[in-house]
Amino acid sequence: MKKQKSKTTVSSSSIRIKSEIKKTAKAFLNKVNSENKGCRKMKIDDIFELALSLVTDDHLKGLRQKAMTNKGRMEILRQKYIELNGYISEDDFLGLAWSPQLQEFVKQQEAELFAA
Numbered sequence: 001m002k003k004q005k006s007k008t009t010v011s012s013s014s015i016r017i018k019s020e021i022k023k024t025a026k027a028f029l030n031k032v033n034s035e036n037k038g039c040r041k042m043k044i045d046d047i048f049e050l051a052l053s054l055v056t057d058d059h060l061k062g063l064r065q066k067a068m069t070n071k072g073r074m075e076i077l078r079q080k081y082i083e084l085n086g087y088i089s090e091d092d093f094l095g096l097a098w099s100p101q102l103q104e105f106v107k108q109q110e111a112e113l114f115a116a
Contacts, residue, residue: 080109 017025025044033041078093081102088096096102 076113077106077109080113081105 025047029042029044029047032047036042074093074097078088078090081093082088
């Protein structure tokens with residue numbers, strides 16, 4: 001006799017988060033559920049779903065800015081320089097980085113390229 005499989009499948013998976021964030025999320029969930037008289041217990045999924053739906057493009061821009069490396073900034077600046085002045089190799093651009101000419105270029109482009 002074969003065992004019948006359940007027709008509903010729950011698709012869940014684990015994700016890695018910092019233990020401090022996990023503690024904060026669990027404490028928040030416990031607080032919400034303790035104040036939730038007459039309602040079903042909320043799951044962390046409900047809170048994450050709401051939180052993610054509230055993330056704006058400005059939030060994402062800030063996160064990208066925070067995650068950008070100096071090498072990444074330099075490459076963005078080099079591409080902008082190429083766009084305005086023609087091709088320059090990475091090595092030549094690095095050499096240009098020591099010149100007052102690039103310092104002036106950075107000042108002109110800073111607000112546009114790296115504003116958070």
